[in-house]
Amino acid sequence: MAIILHELVGTDQGRPFSPHCWKTVMSLAHKGLPFDRNRVSFKEIPKLENGYSAKVPIIRDEDKLVADSFAIALYLEDRYPDRPSLFKGEGGRAMARFVEGWSQMIIHPFINVVILMPVHDLLDTSNQAYFRESREKVFGRTLEDVAATRDTKREAFTASLEPIRKTLLSQPFIGGESPLFADYIIFGAFQWVRVLTSYKLFDAGDPVQDWFERCLDLHGGVAREIKAAA
CATH class of the missing domain: 1.20.1050.10 (Glutathione S-transferase Yfyf (Class Pi); Chain A, domain 2)
Structure with missing residues (x-):
């Protein structure tokens, strides 16, 4: 099952702009992990994942939720150690x-x-x-x-x-x-x-x-x- 990434957009769904979400996009791609992108507005964020976080990015990896781009990178590094490293130690x-x-x-x-x-x-x-x-x-x-x-x-x-x-x-x-x-x-x-x-x-x-x-x-x-x- 692909990881779900919740990320920020405006009226143009094809133009995700959050710098923090882009860190996570690149982290997921670096790890070679398939992911689906759920694009939401500012005011929709509090409704995501039962109010899990006031900010995006948020990822759902099966039953695991993680917010904050740095925390997500650390999670991906530890959860998928066999894939290319984001930190190299x-x-x-x-x-x-x-x-x-x-x-x-x-x-x-x-x-x-x-x-x-x-x-x-x-x-x-x-x-x-x-x-x-x-x-x-x-x-x-x-x-x-x-x-x-x-x-x-x-x-x-x-x-x-x-x-x-x-x-x-x-x-x-x-x-x-x-x-x-x-x-x-x-x-x-x-x-x-x-x-x-x-x-x-x-x-x-x-x-x-x-x-x-x-x-x-x-x-x-x-x-x-x-x-x-x-």
Whole structure:
């Protein structure tokens, strides 16, 4: 029986956008595990699996439920040890913890600004109201005011990616010669932008763009199957 992945969409069922859900998509594909994708809106999440989690991703593997992309990766690693490893040992798990924290503190703040209005515009009226109220409470101002700061923040964001560039000078993936969960953590954030907006994150010739393209081609191109936003 295939694993069920509950993931987030707006009105377009063919455009799943959650960065955390994309981490899980890539983790499942990395393990070579068949899975079915159940795509839901923000307001449908509390109804999933008898209210199991307030957020997605959630997976159901037979009678086992797991939420949170990192917890899911750990579960898959332990449950399916005979399949390709997401961490390659305790060092890889520790590295992924660092990358997760770094991504949340350095990458996500800028990308949250980039995707605010594209996410809002992809939702139906009811979900738009929820999204606006919840995000404006966090930011303390309107979505439009936050989004207007996007271009002034881009240079600092580009500079912040220098640790990844340095890493990619000596290896094709953050995980080394092949990708690990650490790659999927960063990839999920950039895929978030790709499927929602044509906003250009990278300058021409940026090694991070080249790495992102390599990730899009992984696992039969499961991520590239979702077309980039026009």
